[in-house]
Amino acid sequence: MSAVDEYLAQFEDEQRTRLMEMRAIVRAAAPRARETGSSRMPTLQLKDRDLVQYxxxxxxxxxxxxxxxxxxxxxxxxxxxxxxxxxxxxxDQPLPAELVTAMTRHAEALLRAALTG
Incomplete structure (x- = not known):
């Protein structure tokens, strides 16, 4: 079981469901990023640098x-x-998928620019 799966498993249904929604949104927005459990929370990374966390x-x-x-x-x-x-x-509100997607892509663009100098 991955660190992220272990993190998700500790929550009750509603929280776990929403976390899984967030996971799907950010992974779709940054498919080349690696998923890890940094700072004891789900994290997407590029070249070992944190991209987004939730x-x-x-x-x-x-x-x-x-x-x-x-x-x-x-x-x-x-x-x-x-x-x-x-x-x-x-x-108790729907996740704003378009906003989370846009912010994840923006964060990825910033990180890629920083990594390439």
Missing amino acids: AAFGQHLAFYPGRETLAAFEDDLAGWKHSGSSVQFPL
């Missing part, structure tokens, strides 16, 4: 696409609770 907390999922990506999507995040490093998606 985790379940109480009544929400937290998504960590990086500070630059969050700043670039500031207007799109107006309806969501967010900080400089993460955005929270309440469990």
Whole structure:
């Protein structure tokens, strides 16, 4: 069992279902990224550098696409609770798949640019 599967297995149905949705969205958005369990939460990495992370907390999922990506999507995040490093998606609302996809792709573009110099 992978570290991500172990992480998902610890949650009850609703949280696990939402985590699996998030997993599918970010993996589809960055299919070349490697899935791992970094910082004790599901993480996608490129060349051993963290791309995005996500985790379940109480009544929400937290998504960590990086500070630059969050700043670039500031207007799109107006309806969501967010900080400089993460955005929270309440469990009782549908995940905004298009927004998560766009942020994941943006984070990937930034990381690829940084890796190529």
